[in-house]
Amino acid sequence: MDGIKNVFLKGMLGIGLCWACLACQRDQRGLVIGKIQQASDLVVSEFVIDKVVFGKKRKNILFIPINEASFMAYSRATIKTGIDLNQIKEEDIRIEGNKISLDLPSIEVINFSYPPEAFVADTLVSNPKRFLNSISLEDQETFFRMAEMDIRDHLPYMGLVETSQDHARKLIHTVLKGLSFEEIYIQFDSDSLLIRQVNSPDNLLNP
Numbered sequence: 091m092d093g094i095k096n097v098f099l100k101g102m103l104g105i106g107l108c109w110a111c112l113a114c115q116r117d118q119r120g121l122v123i124g125k126i127q128q129a130s131d132l133v134v135s136e137f138v139i140d141k142v143v144f145g146k147k148r149k150n151i152l153f154i155p156i157n158e159a160s161f162m163a164y165s166r167a168t169i170k171t172g173i174d175l176n177q178i179k180e181e182d183i184r185i186e187g188n189k190i191s192l193d194l195p196s197i198e199v200i201n202f203s204y205p206p207e208a209f210v211a212d213t214l215v216s217n218p219k220r221f222l223n224s225i226s227l228e229d230q231e232t233f234f235r236m237a238e239m240d241i242r243d244h245l246p247y248m249g250l251v252e253t254s255q256d257h258a259r260k261l262i263h264t265v266l267k268g269l270s271f272e273e274i275y276i277q278f279d280s281d282s283l284l285i286r287q288v289n290s291p292d293n294l295l296n297p
Contacts, residue, residue: 118185119180119183119185120180121269122183122185122190122192122266122269123178123180123183125265125268125269126175126178126192126262126265127175127176127178129175129261129262129265130172130173130175130176132261133172133173133175133257133258133261133262134170134171134172134200135170135171135172135250135253135254135257135258136168136169136170137168137169137170137171137248137250137253138166138167138168138169139166139167139168139169139241139248140164140165140166141164141165141166141167141237141240141241142162142163142164142165143161143162143163143164143165143209143233143234143237144160144161144162144233145160145161145162145225145229145230145232145233145236146158146159146160146161147159147161147225147226147229159225160225161211161225161229161230161233162211162212163209163210163211163212163230163233163234164209164210164212165204165208165209165210165234165237166204166205166208167202167203167204167238167241168201168202168203168204168205169199169201169202169203169245169250170199170200170201170202171197171198171199171200171250171251171254171283172197172198172200172254172258173194173195173196173197173198173258174195174198175194175195177195178192178194178195182194188270188271188272188273189271189272189273189274189275190266190271190273190274190275191275191276191277192262192266192274192275192276192277193277193278193279194258194262194276194277194278194279195278195279196278196279196280196281196282196283196284197250197251197254197255197258197278197283197284198283198284198285198286199245199250199283199284199285199286200286202242202286204234204238204241206234209234242285245283245285246282246283246285250283251281251282251283255278255281259276262276263276
């Protein structure tokens with residue numbers, strides 16, 4: 091009888107330790123999530139992209155093509171990438187002693203800025219004083235819109251993901267080291283770049 095009682099007590103003790111271990115791990119994961127989310131502003135990467143804008147407009151006199159007016163300008167886009175750390179869930183974190191594995195959300199574009207004040211016309215090519223070389227404001231706006239669309243379309247191929255992942259990995263590695271983890275593994279859900287669909291202003295040149 092005493093033997094059965096001892097086995098029962100040991101079993102209950104084992105279950106209790108198991109529950110305590112799970113609760114401890116859950117507390118650790120909660121702490122990790124909290125610490126990582128506090129660093130959300132620091133995992134932002136910023137990129138500056140210079141873009142030459144060029145366009146032509148055929149000029150007619152009495153419906154007869156006479157000349158092509160040329161327009162060229164220099165523009166600059168600023169892109170910020172980051173991670174939505176609020177998406178991290180407990181199941182994205184696996185802890186075994188001093189070893190931790192973390193799955194992070196994909197890198198996404200959190201801000202795209204293409205400010206008109208950064209546009210600088212090339213006065214040599216875009217000289218409106220040359221005969222039939224004037225470009226209307228509406229046509230200029232079209233050229234800038236096309237340039238913006240071209241930048242947006244090529245964002246996934248500019249190396250933004252790799253650079254942003256490296257930056258985020260180094261920063262979060264430092265955070266986890268500060269929590270006494272010695273073996274750290276950080277992965278991302280995807281190597282694709284998430285791009286938010288942001289509508290352009292109705293008038294690029296006069297926002």
